[in-house]
Amino acid sequence: MKATIEVVCYKSKVLANNESPLMLRITKDRKLKYSSIGISVNPAHWDFEKNKPRRNCPDKARIEQIISEQIRKYREQILDFQAEDKEFTSTSLYDRVNNQIKRRTVSDLFKSHIANLKAQKRTGYALTFSELYNSLILLHGHLDIHFSDIDVTWLRHYEAWLRFKGSAENTIGKRFRTLRAVFNLAIEQGIVKAEYYPFKIYKVSKLHQTPAKRAISKEDIMKVINYQCTDPYDRLAVDLFTFGYFMGGINFGDMASLKSENIVDGRLVYIRRKTHKLIRLPLQPKALEIIERYHTNGALFLFPILSDFHKTEQQQRNRLHKVLSNVNKRLKRIGKELEIPIDLTTYVSRHSYATVLKRSGVSTSIISESLGHSSEKVTQYYLDSFENNQIDEAMKNLL
Structure with missing residues (x-):
């Protein structure tokens, strides 16, 4: 009416x-x-x-x-x-x-959105917005401005400042993709009119940089899996890499949080913390062998990363950061010893899982589901370097 x-x-x-x-x-x-x-x-x-x-x-x-x-x-x-x-x-x-609804500032929306993400236990995603907020505060001193004040000139000034500070291209791209997400949220909530959207002119896509290769060949994967070591911490690093590879490229944080109840009828069942998607994968023999090696009766978690001592979310984040840094440090050393062409990390395990499946003819949609990605677009980002290599090789056959 x-x-x-x-x-x-x-x-x-x-x-x-x-x-x-x-x-x-x-x-x-x-x-x-x-x-x-x-x-x-x-x-x-x-x-x-x-x-x-x-x-x-x-x-x-x-x-x-x-x-x-x-x-x-x-x-x-x-x-x-x-x-x-x-x-x-x-x-x-x-x-x-009559302005009974107070016009929310950029700072207001940032703070409420970060708080909402933390309440949803999406602490990693919240950190992405916190990093952007702190970066903008460092430049401007405050964000008590309205979204209509963020125009193309404002964005170019921020980009120039980031470059002056020596930020990497991928970091700049991440900052602007996050800022674009905040602006879209402001439009969605009626805080700013769509006509003020500056990203129609300022293209964030120009900040995209081809991601560094993070996947290795199946032959190199087997070198890591079969690596012989006596040091228990080296052994843990190799086993976590191996478990991640065999169990759907499971993220390190999700792996650290696994408990006995996540094993149901011979399957690994868990909810991915980042996307809240339910993952159900058949438990591979090699992965089961690794679980049996580390899990002890009475232990809260399957792997010796977290314990009942780490009660608060911050304690868990600090522990995960410390262990992951140590694990990746050892994997990089092992990778150099094995002459792996890229730096070895737990993330390489995840990318390699996706790439090996793709090379085996598995559809991107199935790979996306097993990785727990929010969309196939994210999965394709994982596979981009592989796809380009395939095209390069295929075009050699033109003559």
């Missing part, structure tokens, strides 16, 4: 000067909202059929001007709602015109 805006004389209320207040009346979906426009007239000077002052009304021109301005503001806001394809009520229309 269309909204109607009109000014009426509220004759049922008589003021001390024997005049009645003029009220702006909003009608939407059969619901009425009244608001005083701050002036009053004698009912004898008001035309109740046409809802306007009579010719003999004192100060008629000024009253008509005020009425016209009030109605104009509301009609413009209705057009804005329609342009945004946004439903509204008589109350929300009134609130928007």
Whole structure:
């Protein structure tokens, strides 16, 4: 139902000067909202059929001007709602015109979004937004600005500053993709109009850099899996790499959180922390052998990474960071010893799992599901370097 805006004389209320207040009346979906426009007239000077002052009304021109301005503001806001394809009520229309809903600043949205992500236990994703927020604070000193202030010039200034600071291309790309996500969230929440969206002109895609190769061949994978070591920490590093490879490229944080209840009817069943997707994979013999090597009765987790000592989320994050750094340090040394062409990390295990499956003819959609990715687009990012190599090799056969 269309909204109607009109000014009426509220004759049922008589003021001390024997005049009645003029009220702006909003009608939407059969619901009425009244608001005083701050002036009053004698009912004898008001035309109740046409809802306007009579010719003999004192100060008629000024009253008509005020009425016209009030109605104009509301009609413009209705057009804005329609342009945004946004439903509204008589109350929300009134609130928007009269700024009853405080315009949220860039800082406001950042803080609330980060808090929401932390409440959802998406601490890694929250960290991405926190890093961007801190970076912008370092440049500007504050973010008590509105999203409409973020234009192409503002973005170019931020990019120039990041380059001056020596930030890597991938870091700059990550910062701007995150900033774009925040701006999209602001549009979604009605904080800023879509017409202010600066990323139609400022293209974040130009900041994309081809990712460094993170996958190794099956032959090199087997070198790592069969690596002979006596040091227990080297053994743990190799075993975690191996477990990740055989069990769907499981992320290190998810691996560290595995418990006995995650093994159900010969399958590894867990919810990926980053995307909240349910993963159910057949437990491979080699992976089961590794679990049996480390798990002890009474232990809270399958692997000796976390323990019941690490109770708070921050304690767990600190422990994961410490162990992962040590594991990757040992994997890199082992990789150099085995003459692996790239630095070896637990992430290489995940990428290699995806690449080996792709080379075996497995569809991207199935690989995406097993990795627990949010979309096939993310999986394709994993496989891009492999696909390019395939094309390069194939084109050698043209002659």
